[in-house]
Amino acid sequence: MHDKTLTELKAGLQAGDFSSRELTEHFLERIKRHDGELNSFITVTEEQALRQADAADQAIAAGDHRLLTGLPIAHKDIFCTEGVRTSCGSRMLDNFIAPYTATAVEKMAAEGAVMLGKTNMDEFAMGSSNETSFYGPVKNPWDTERVPGGSSGGAAAGLAARLAPGATGTDTGGSIRQPAALNGVTGLKPTYGRVSRWGMIAFASSLDQAGPLGLSAADCALMLQAMAGHDEKDSTCLNEPVDDYLGALDQSVDGLKIGVPEEFFPDNLDGAIADNAREAMRELEKQGAKLVKLSLPSIKLSVPAYYVIAPAEASSNLSRFDGVRFGYRCEDPKDLEDLYKRSRSEGFGAEVKRRILVGTYALSAGYYDAYYKRAQKVRRLIRDDFSRAFKDVDVIMGPTSPETAFKLGAKADDPVNMYMADVFTIAVNLAGLPALSMPSGFINGLPAGTQVIGNYFQEGRILNVAHRYQMATDWHQQAPGGFA
Amino acid sequence: MAIDSKVVARAAHLARLRVDDSETAELSARLNDILGMVDQLQQADVDQVEPLAHPLEVSQPLRDDRVTEPDVRDKVLPLAPASEDGCFLVPRVIE
Numbered sequence: 001m002h003d004k005t006l007t008e009l010k011a012g013l014q015a016g017d018f019s020s021r022e023l024t025e026h027f028l029e030r031i032k033r034h035d036g037e038l039n040s041f042i043t044v045t046e047e048q049a050l051r052q053a054d055a056a057d058q059a060i061a062a063g064d065h066r067l068l069t070g071l072p073i074a075h076k077d078i079f080c081t082e083g084v085r086t087s088c089g090s091r092m093l094d095n096f097i098a099p100y101t102a103t104a105v106e107k108m109a110a111e112g113a114v115m116l117g118k119t120n121m122d123e124f125a126m127g128s129s130n131e132t133s134f135y136g137p138v139k140n141p142w143d144t145e146r147v148p149g150g151s152s153g154g155a156a157a158g159l160a161a162r163l164a165p166g167a168t169g170t171d172t173g174g175s176i177r178q179p180a181a182l183n184g185v186t187g188l189k190p191t192y193g194r195v196s197r198w199g200m201i202a203f204a205s206s207l208d209q210a211g212p213l214g215l216s217a218a219d220c221a222l223m224l225q226a227m228a229g230h231d232e233k234d235s236t237c238l239n240e241p242v243d244d245y246l247g248a249l250d251q252s253v254d255g256l257k258i259g260v261p262e263e264f265f266p267d268n269l270d271g272a273i274a275d276n277a278r279e280a281m282r283e284l285e286k287q288g289a290k291l292v293k294l295s296l297p298s299i300k301l302s303v304p305a306y307y308v309i310a311p312a313e314a315s316s317n318l319s320r321f322d323g324v325r326f327g328y329r330c331e332d333p334k335d336l337e338d339l340y341k342r343s344r345s346e347g348f349g350a351e352v353k354r355r356i357l358v359g360t361y362a363l364s365a366g367y368y369d370a371y372y373k374r375a376q377k378v379r380r381l382i383r384d385d386f387s388r389a390f391k392d393v394d395v396i397m398g399p400t401s402p403e404t405a406f407k408l409g410a411k412a413d414d415p416v417n418m419y420m421a422d423v424f425t426i427a428v429n430l431a432g433l434p435a436l437s438m439p440s441g442f443i444n445g446l447p448a449g450t451q452v453i454g455n456y457f458q459e460g461r462i463l464n465v466a467h468r469y470q471m472a473t474d475w476h477q478q479a480p481g482g483f484a
Numbered sequence: 485m486a487i488d489s490k491v492v493a494r495a496a497h498l499a500r501l502r503v504d505d506s507e508t509a510e511l512s513a514r515l516n517d518i519l520g521m522v523d524q525l526q527q528a529d530v531d532q533v534e535p536l537a538h539p540l541e542v543s544q545p546l547r548d549d550r551v552t553e554p555d556v557r558d559k560v561l562p563l564a565p566a567s568e569d570g571c572f573l574v575p576r577v578i579e
Binding site: 008069096097099191192193206231235236238239298301303304305307308315319322324325326327328329333334336337338339340341342344345348353354356357358360361362364369370373374375376377378379380381383414415416419430431432433456 | 487491494495496497499500501502503511512514515517518519520521522523524525526527528530533534535536537538539540542544545547556560563564565566568572574575576577
């Protein structure tokens with residue numbers, strides 16, 4: 001059952017080939033058998049999953065088929081889930097039992113989804129390798145000496161090893177797309193504001209966006225269909241109608257104009273990575289798409305702009321963790337300031353502290369204009385580059401990541417080098433555009449991913465492009481060995 | 485500008501983080517790496533450019549002025565490290 005896509009499992013449940021309980025037990029069993037090696041889950045919610053599965057079976061028996069009825073999903077541990085520990089990969093929240101459920105999770109549950117558990121992640125979603133988690137690194141199932149990417153590394157690795165047939169993630173600078181690429185799965189970051197952020201622990205609020213990871217574009221369309229939509233509890237969640245993503249999948253790509261920015265193929269890019277992305281575009285050319293060369297000159301400043309804006313917002317968002325109302329508190333504080341300082345210093349890991357300090361510095365008196373304001377101006381230049389490009393093309397494509405999965409520990413002591421892992425994904429967050437990563441082959445036995453970027457609210461279009469690509473290729477059907 | 489131990493101590497205090505002397509050198513070096521990379525922003529010609537905070541430049545929507553928040557005290561107070569009589573407990577602030 002575990003080699004089937006979510007779409008196939010949905011058909012199997014409807015046809016009565018198996019029950020949701022059988023399906024859920026199968027995946028729980030796989031997690032027990034294989035996750036010791038991968039560490040992709042922080043919490044497995046077995047009891048709750050079986051309860052939800054039984055409810056789904058009753059619904060199916062009564063003819064109540066919703067979008068996700070009976071389908072097991074793993075949620076990133078950044079989403080609050082009522083009555084279940086929600087750690088955000090941090091010691092700070094190791095003891096935090098969420099008192100409410102995030103809207104994105106709630107909407108999937110309302111469509112009948114079964115929650116398998118909560119997946120491992122970089123602490124507070126700050127990382128590109130899953131090595132900053134308080135619960136230890138996740139291993140890449142294609143080579144367990146390598147990282148799965150991050151920050152949604154548990155989601156991508158668990159999915160690739162078929163420990164869950166679908167997963168949620170969040171993407172602030174590439175945290176869905178980069179791990180999707182490094183594990184050979186499909187991951188979509190929607191338009192900023194397409195999915196509610198309510199109940200999703202905040203990192204950088206003007207960039208954070210939730211989205212699905214799946215074994216195919218069709219599976220991502222199915223999950224996004226349930227997740228997307230207005231939520232009055234999140235004032236940045238856009239009140240726009242949700243398109244029919246599933247209905248758009250099969251459209252032809254004949255005449256589709258694919259923009260190819262020279263900045264996604266810099267001279268120092270690994271030739272194998274460049275060739276891999278070009279080969280993916282050639283496949284779409286065979287189906288009638290046209291390639292259009294273009295330039296996005298300002299995106300070369302997207303990593304520096306991001307590493308001002310994201311830490312600045314993080315330093316503000318993470319000020320709520322004070323050792324008073326919830327989360328970690330130090331032992332025997334001698335006064336209130338000692339309570340704040342030691343609780344935060346002991347509760348946060350090194351990368352989180354670095355980013356809080358960078359953000360605090362960038363926002364402090366005398367530096368605000370030189371850093372934060374300037375970064376926001378550069379953000380407009382980047383947004384305008386994309387807006388100009390989308391007057392001439394339908395989608396923009398290039399490699400998702402400048403490299404395949406790297407060795408555990410390879411960049412752990414070199415933050416700036418680690419930040420470059422997201423060099424092709426970050427500009428999309430600054431512009432607020434939707435983008436996905438789809439598996440496009442292997443380089444030395446490790447998966448490579450190609451990114452498809454769309455204009456605002458064009459999730460349906462980019463899912464359609466990826467689906468047409470996946471109809472003609474089988475990269476997305478490859479599974480790592482050793483997890484039978 | 486280069487980050488030294490004084491700047492680190494100042495930012496750490498503003499962020500209410502305790503940084504021990506043994507950590508300062510390593511931390512200054514890493515923060516200098518990061519800010520060195522960020523300094524590429526100074527190349528950009530942005531004199532005539534307005535800052536962008538929201539990619540779609542939408543404004544905050546208004547909603548009806550009515551009570552929507554339920555009383556959640558009994559639900560959230562058990563999450564506190566220390567509480568008493570319906571209040572959060574912290575070390576004595578006023579002697």
